[in-house]
Amino acid sequence: MPTSRYTVILFYKFTNLKNPERLAKLHLNKCKELNLLGRMILAEEGVNATFEGTDKNINAYKRFLKKDKRFANMKIKESAGTGKAFTKLSIKVRDEVVTLGAGKFNIKKETAKEITATELERMYKRDEDFVILDLRNDYEIASGKFERTIDPKLSNFRDLPEKVKKIKDLKDKRVVAVCTGGIRCEKATCLLKKEGFTNLYQLKDGIHTYMEKYPGKNFKGTLFVFDNRMTTDVVPTKKKEIIGKCEFCNISTENYCSDDSMRPSRKILCCQNCFKKERSHLRESVSV
Secondary structure (H helix, E strand, O other): OOOOOOOEEEEEEOOOOOOOOOOOOHHHHHHHHOOOEEEEEEEEOOEEEEEEEEEEHHHHHHHHOOOOOOOOOOOOOEEEEEOOOOOEEEEEEEOOOOOOOOOOOOHHHHHOOOEHHHHHHHHHHOOOOOEEOOOHHHHHHOOOEOOOOEOOOOHHHHHHHHHHHHHHOOOOOOEEOOOOOOOOHHHHHHHHHHHOOOOOEEEEHHHHHHHOOOOOOEEEEOOOOOOOOOOEOOOOOOOOOOEEEEOOOOOOOOEEEOOOOOOOEEEEOHHHHHHHOOHHEEEOOOOO
């Protein structure tokens, strides 16, 4: 008898939620009913979530989600699961659905103009003058990034307000901000516009959507994800290029582990051989 196939979904939306506590209980009960694992963060500013379940149960959850008119038109990204992407279910209410710590923004009015994956691909084909500003953490960028990427060296998204002054030379350039699914860009570009970035855009629905539509094109490597898979190619591609390098021996790898010699512990790329050699302070990365 064949085993059930699993799907991981990723979604977010900035929208006014007057009673996120009530919504948290509603989704907690539904996820338990459908045996979904993963995490959801709710706040008055919106929702940010990723779950894994069997294909059947994920489809049932999506139908449940779309019944709420606030989420009816929300983009839901999907990729192949393993059945082990998460070890638990966590649904929490917080002050922000993605923590920047730069005050409140009117996302709909203050965020940068969106460009689609198709428009970005066209910009590459035409060799237009632009740069990619990757707003993910530095260790995420290590295993995959766009051509023309500027890495602001963020240890954490909330470091961006302090890093802005180090990328001030980009203020008058044509900049396309990117992140995994789009949520960090929506908030970060509000801050960047406030700081004087004059020709700023953001990739609609994030790197995930670009990789789904244009596998093996101008995003090189693989996509880091915050679950036990650690990375996903989104869709299989024969043109895949491994750009990640082992922290110790510099050979090509996409294998992540946690380095406990640092405080706080940091995720790094490490090949299997070096993982065995350096094992005293390294451990396999797992979702929390």
